[in-house]
Amino acid sequence: MNKDLNIWLAGLLDGEGCFAFAKRSDYNPHRLLEVRYDVKLAMACEMTVRRAYSIMVDIVGDDLVTAPHEERRNVKRVRPLWRCEVASKRGVYDLLSPLEPHRFPKKLEAQLCLRYL
Secondary structure, X not given: OOHHHHHHHHHHHHHHEEXXXXXXXXXXXXXXXXXXXXXXXXXXXXXXXXXHHHHHHHHHOOOOEEEEEEEOOOXXXXXXXXXXXXXXXXXXXXXXXXXXXXXXXXXXXXXXXXXXX
């Protein structure tokens, strides 16, 4: 794995990404507490999102990363939003672990996610 690409991805996720974990909103009495884990990247630059996606796939595998897709917004004259995400417990752990030493602004959020995985 290329350390420079990990540093680039960590910086990109710090600036444009979202680290989240939350209780699932749908209620099912037959299940115990279910938690949803997500690392999302959303921005207007398709090329950057596709590059980040390829690095994420190298780290966690293509079955755990949602492919980049265009998301239209209901605002005129606004560029479309491109998004990719990792939304599984194993995928989030595998993605955040090698990026851990390179994160700065959102390091606390990422550490909190890792602690609960």
